Amino acid sequence: MISTQHPVVIFGAGAIGCYLGAQWAGAGMPVTLLGRDRLLALSKTGFEIESGPRLSSAKLSENPRITTDPLCLAKAGLIVVTVKATALNAAITQIREHSTPETPVLCLLNGIAPARRLETALPDWRISAGMVPFNVVWSSETTLRRSSVGEVVLERTAATEQLVASLGTNAPEIRLSDDIRAVQYxxxxxxxxxxxxxxxxxxxxxxxxxxxxxxxxxxxxxxxxxxxxxxxxxxxxxxxxxxxxxxxxxxxxxxxxxxxxxxxxxxxxxxxxxxxxxxxxxxxxxxxxxxxxxxxxxxxxxxxxxxxxxxxxxxxxxxxxxxxxxxxxxxxxxxxx
CATH class of the missing domain: 1.10.1040.10 (N-(1-d-carboxylethyl)-l-norvaline Dehydrogenase; domain 2)
Known part of the structure; x- marks a missing residue:
């Protein structure tokens, strides 16, 4: 269950991951951004997104939290995978090492194969898929801008239903689908x-x-x-x-x-x-x-x-x-x- 003790961990927090994490944190969701070393600079500077106010360094240290330590996966209530497909094997290894099968995993990668790879490599984990239709770019070192239109679509599961319910009326554009494979194609x-x-x-x-x-x-x-x-x-x-x-x-x-x-x-x-x-x-x-x-x-x-x-x-x-x-x-x- 997602809680302050068991936050949403966005694994591979690049442009898309940071954008979604900031949106969800702004709606009150506890979020941890797990990424590479260059992500740590944002914990000092803060960053802004086009659809929300600037997040101060103090707020970033609390929600969303920024880290490069995969040990945070052990306390995740939901793991949202946003790494590139070329980094998926390494992500699978870290999920297997640091989380348990009770932790649901949501795959937001492009294509059809990545979700299948997660299901094959992590047969005991509850894997669901989703689709992000829009582009997000860093217009500066501390500013994220959404550069096209569309709504996020997630496979309807107990985990994604809880995510949307927790976001409540503040939820950004998210739709649940009973046929995510058709959406992915x-x-x-x-x-x-x-x-x-x-x-x-x-x-x-x-x-x-x-x-x-x-x-x-x-x-x-x-x-x-x-x-x-x-x-x-x-x-x-x-x-x-x-x-x-x-x-x-x-x-x-x-x-x-x-x-x-x-x-x-x-x-x-x-x-x-x-x-x-x-x-x-x-x-x-x-x-x-x-x-x-x-x-x-x-x-x-x-x-x-x-x-x-x-x-x-x-x-x-x-x-x-x-x-x-x-x-x-x-x-x-x-x-x-």
């Missing part, structure tokens, strides 16, 4: 643009303004929808429009897309996907759990996904020192020719 379709954004070297807003980049994303999205159909995968709508309508809008001329569809997203002009940030920083990317998920599903069901496979190949090559950034026409030729 819907979110995955939106994430298929991540490698396009990463390989463009542009902000998400400026990348989407250029039709050649959109054509690559449209091809990856259409291919994924075809693979879903062949695999009989049900997906929920994620975003302002149904996925097949998004394909049509992506292919529209710039004057139409930029004046109609792009406005619906309410994107911050400086926002980038996490994959773009990781590629630029020379860090491992989540390409295998995003577009790689479509390739794997196609293979498992006797289908082909050459567009998504090519994007996986290009991101892997860029991470290994190959060409990192492509103009729109260059990326079209590299992926669609």
């Amino acid at each position: 819907g979110k995955l379709l939106l994430n298929l643009n991540n490698p396009v954004n990463a390989l463009s070297g542009k902000s998400l807003y400026h990348q989407l303004r250029e039709r050649p980049y959109r054509l690559v994303y449209a091809a990856a999205l259409q291919e994924a929808l075809d693979v879903y159909e062949g695999a009989q995968v049900v997906h929920a709508k994620s975003g302002p429009l149904p996925a097949r309508q998004i394909v049509r809008m992506l292919r529209a001329p710039d004057w139409l897309f930029n004046t109609v569809a792009l406005r619906l997203q309410k994107l911050d002009p400086q926002s980038q996907t996490s994959m773009a940030q990781d590629l630029a920083a020379g860090k491992p990317t989540e390409i295998d759990t995003i577009n790689g998920e479509i390739v794997d599903l196609a293979t498992e069901t006797g289908q082909f996904a050459p567009v998504n496979a090519r994007l996986v190949e290009l991101v892997r090559s860029a991470s290994a020192g190959g060409q990192t950034y492509f103009s729109g026409p260059e990326l079209c030729r590299a992926v669609l020719s």
Whole structure:
């Protein structure tokens, strides 16, 4: 049970984790942010989020509490995993070492595979899944800004029902779902643009303004929808429009897309996907759990996904020192020719 003695521990508190933790703490939820050493600086400076007031250092030391010590997992009432997929194995080891199976675990990672990996590796723990649809960026060292729209969706379990009930009327945008897998498959379709954004070297807003980049994303999205159909995968709508309508809008001329569809997203002009940030920083990317998920599903069901496979190949090559950034026409030729 979540209490002051058994708080919500957000494991892997980067931008998303800090943003959610600050929101929940602001609503009265006891929260501990568990992250890397650079997180400790925030316990001295405080930080602010776009939807709430600045949190002072004194308040941060109490709620949310910031730590780098995984021993805090032993006292968690709920563990919320927000690490990157590339760090999931290490997180699993620490959860196994420092918590007990009585502690529920909520996975908020991109893709479908991470929650499955948690279930396989921690068979005695109660694993649930969730989906965060929006981007969050550090606009400064102490300021977090939400840069797109959407509501958090969590699998309906006893733990998530208690979380929402504890947040009460102060709860931010959270919805419980009885079919989280369909929600995850819907979110995955939106994430298929991540490698396009990463390989463009542009902000998400400026990348989407250029039709050649959109054509690559449209091809990856259409291919994924075809693979879903062949695999009989049900997906929920994620975003302002149904996925097949998004394909049509992506292919529209710039004057139409930029004046109609792009406005619906309410994107911050400086926002980038996490994959773009990781590629630029020379860090491992989540390409295998995003577009790689479509390739794997196609293979498992006797289908082909050459567009998504090519994007996986290009991101892997860029991470290994190959060409990192492509103009729109260059990326079209590299992926669609």
